[in-house]
Amino acid sequence: MLRCDFCGRQCEMVIRVALDKDYDRLTVRHHKMYACPECSKKKEEERRKKRGAAGGTKTS
Numbered sequence: 001m002l003r004c005d006f007c008g009r010q011c012e013m014v015i016r017v018a019l020d021k022d023y024d025r026l027t028v029r030h031h032k033m034y035a036c037p038e039c040s041k042k043k044e045e046e047r048r049k050k051r052g053a054a055g056g057t058k059t060s
């Protein structure tokens with residue numbers, strides 16, 4: 001089973017999340033984490049807010 005890196009919950013399906021480029025700059029290496037669908041959704045919303053709803057993505 002896979003584990004969500006955000007809430008720590010174990011779930012059958014996790015989504016790989018690439019964190020914002022801001023993070024990459026700080027950590028140098030690409031930072032990929034795994035999120036359950038719930039956390040993934042949350043992250044997506046956060047990111048969208050941060051970019052002022054300008055970044056168009058495929059989410060529903």
Ligand SMILES: [Zn+2]
Nearest residue numbers: 004007036039
């Ligand atoms: Zn989660």
